[in-house]
Amino acid sequence: MQTYQDKEDLKSEIRKTYDKYIAEFDEIPETLKDERCEDVDRTPAENLAYQVGWTTLLLQWERDERAGRQVHTPSERYAWNRLGDLYRWFTDTYAGLPLRELRERLDANVADILAMIDTMSEDEVFDPHRRKWADEATKTAIWPVWKFIHINTVAPFKTFRAKIRKWKKNVL
Template structure:
């Protein structure tokens, strides 16, 4: 799919990538979701399917937080307070810990909730707000949302499918 350049394309990209990812996540046996067998987000680490879903929730929650703060004219610490862009492996570990108390099914429910809330943000913003105004440095809001939703969904799906193939999970 081409990189979204407007509100309609962004909504379509997020819905399409999420739908495909969700389908791949739903048929994973529960007993396999906590085993750390997927390539991790930090170099030379492994993560579980639960960690991967936690990572997606974490980034989604950040998008929601950024939006809330920006709308209230508050300063946003990108990517997150206490983390720099070159410390994303550490941030991934934070997300794993933030949601480790949730079961796999609870994680999937939370991921759905975050997905819906992000779509609501997009629906409530104009195309101009999403793609014709700088939001963070040179990046538009639409681009930042896409960077932190659709692209990670695609990446996660690739990891899940590779792992499922290696484990002969169909």
């Protein structure tokens, strides 16, 4: 897994990978947002819905902890052994929205994640055991907050960008 020197390095990589990812949707017309492609597992709307879903959850984990509420990872409704159901919930909740609105929601979530990083110290981002939600999210691994941020931003922005590029090659 990629590592980071500090918070600014992490934020820079989020911005860079997000800008490339979201730009892939510039030429996709609304009329094709639900178009399936044999070689790609998600439509453009589902692709964005997945990203909106995970970034929303990440922000919710932090909000809940800061408010003193119990955090349920990955969500209150779904345990880790029901990720398929969670992904269907993302699709059912978000994929019906227009591409413009999905992009706006994801833009807002990414901006909020960058702001969230700013509110944390370097230690809170990079040292383990600084957030209960991060400690309780995995049974065996000890992950600092940055890893959760990375796997819900940078990593999927890269892999899902490749998927949407493949979709565009086959459909547009």
